[in-house]
Structures are given as C-alpha cells and as structure tokens.
Amino acid sequence: MSRIISVVSGKGGVGKTTLTSNLGIVLNKLGKKTLVVDGNITTPNISLHLGIPLYPITIHDVLRGDAHISEAIYDHPTGLSIVPGSISIDDLNKINMDKLSESLNYLKKQADIILLDSPAGLGKESLKSIEVANDIIIVTNPNMPSAVEALKIKEIAERMNKNILGVVINRVNDKKSELSEKEIKNMLELPILTKIPEDSVVPLSIGNKIPVVHFDPFSPSSKAINKFGADLVGKEFEMKEFGFFQRIMTWLRR
Ligand code: ADP
Ligand code: MG
Numbered sequence: 001m002s003r004i005i006s007v008v009s010g011k012g013g014v015g016k017t018t019l020t021s022n023l024g025i026v027l028n029k030l031g032k033k034t035l036v037v038d039g040n041i042t043t044p045n046i047s048l049h050l051g052i053p054l055y056p057i058t059i060h061d062v063l064r065g066d067a068h069i070s071e072a073i074y075d076h077p078t079g080l081s082i083v084p085g086s087i088s089i090d091d092l093n094k095i096n097m098d099k100l101s102e103s104l105n106y107l108k109k110q111a112d113i114i115l116l117d118s119p120a121g122l123g124k125e126s127l128k129s130i131e132v133a134n135d136i137i138i139v140t141n142p143n144m145p146s147a148v149e150a151l152k153i154k155e156i157a158e159r160m161n162k163n164i165l166g167v168v169i170n171r172v173n174d175k176k177s178e179l180s181e182k183e184i185k186n187m188l189e190l191p192i193l194t195k196i197p198e199d200s201v202v203p204l205s206i207g208n209k210i211p212v213v214h215f216d217p218f219s220p221s222s223k224a225i226n227k228f229g230a231d232l233v234g235k236e237f238e239m240k241e242f243g244f245f246q247r248i249m250t251w252l253r254r
Helices: 016-029 059-064 099-108 124-131 144-159 181-188 201-207 220-232 244-253
Strands: 003-009 034-038 081-083 113-120 135-140 163-172 192-197
Touching (some): 003 016, 003 124, 003 144, 016 034, 016 113, 016 220, 059 099, 099 113, 144 163, 163 181, 181 192, 192 220, 201 220
Parallel strands (some): 003 135, 034 081, 034 113, 135 163, 163 192
C-alpha cells in the first residue's frame, strides 16, 4: 500500500525541504518508487533544492484546475519523480487547496511513497498537508523555539488522528546550549527518528543545486539521511566506502 508522508514543522527554516529532497532520492535508490511533491504552495522551493527551477506544468496549474496531476510529474536525473511548484508569484492566483487530496490520491497509484514537502506553521496550507497525509514526520532543530512549534504541530496532527512516525532533529551540533535528544523526546513525547548533524556541506550542495546525498555522499548529513531512509523501509544500512579517485573528486567539488 502506498503512503503519503508529509514532512512538517512548526517553525520555518528547520530543514524540511533539505530532508524531503534528499530522503526522496535515498528511498528511490532503496527500491521504493518515490515521488516528491512540493506542498509548499506559497513559497515553493523543492525544485531549487533539486536543481531544476523551471518546469512548464506545476502543482500550481493542477490546483488551479488548468492541468491534470499526471502532467506535472517529472523525472529527476537521480530517478526520483517530482511534482514541482512554480516559483512565479503570478501562479498563486486562483489556487484551490481542496484539489490537493484528489491529486495525491491519483499519485498513490504511481508510487510506493509520496513525500510531501510542507510549509511551516499552522496556516491553511500546512493544515492541508497534514490532512492529506497518512504519516507525518516532524522536523525540528535542537532549540526551544522550534521544539515548541513542533509541539503545536504534533497536537494538531493528533487531533486529526494522523499517524506521527516521529521527530527528525536537524542541525545537531551537540553543543551544551542545544536541547538534547532526551529533552526533545520528553517534551514532544514522540520517538526520535534520527539526528542529522549540522553540516557545512548542506548549504554548499544547495548552492551547487545538487542534493547533498549526491554532492557529498559521505558527509555526516548524507550518512544520517541514508541511514534514516534505510530504517524507514526496514532495510539494513550499508554504505560502501568511496575509492580514492571518487574521494578526490568529492573533495574538489567542495
Ligand atoms: P525548511 O524547508 O524547513 O524551510 P530548508 O530545508 O530550506 O528548511 O533549510 C533551511 C536552510 O538550512 C537551508 O538553506 C540549508 O542550507 C540549511 N540546512 C538545512 N539542514 C542543514 C544541516 N543539516 N546542516 C547545515 N545546514 C542545514
Ligand atoms: Mg521548505
């Protein structure tokens, strides 16, 4: 049975789009046909993370009723399927968010896993992305403001009777000033799915328009996302080490 997993957060900028785009690539590589959908309608940016900002037909056309969702599916060079958003502000007119669930239901027939990159906060779009999901992944950073907002999202998802898989703590530095994994677990009363370290390669990879799991597969964040993907689909995590030449090439790209 295919599932729609929404990647959500209370606070913005915690790493949802970074996680969604990279996790999509990892899951696809693990043999699960994965489709990443930009559910961040007001400020879509998954296509920027994936390095292809301009698509002729987007989720915006679909939500406006000008196209069928099947026309908005594209193949990323990694093999991942993607339904991008439009980065043009003109495309924000006449959007009907109620069309999202019927579109996603169609997509369920096309993929094993649909990852929905959601906007932050408690606005209409965010609530919709929770409503349409089978499962929820909550992303937070290890600080009080984002954990408090994560708690609000958790409560909303629970009120909607959604299955919350747990919490991803992103940008972990293991500094004393940070909330620890235990503190976040106790506060949110949810399983901690993974901790992704703060990794200077992440902004570099976004700048280069190559998702970090490709840009530098052996960076700390890539390893964490690869392991998380394997855990999610119940597979053993294994990463073959790069040969000398590949290591030099990866280093030169930095
Ligand atoms: P959101 O989708 O939640 O708004 P993004 O995925 O766009 O957040 O990430 C916001 C910024 O945080 C990005 O510019 C990215 O460079 C940075 N970032 C995300 N994850 C990490 C990480 N693990 N290490 C370092 N920087 C990160
Ligand atoms: Mg985002």
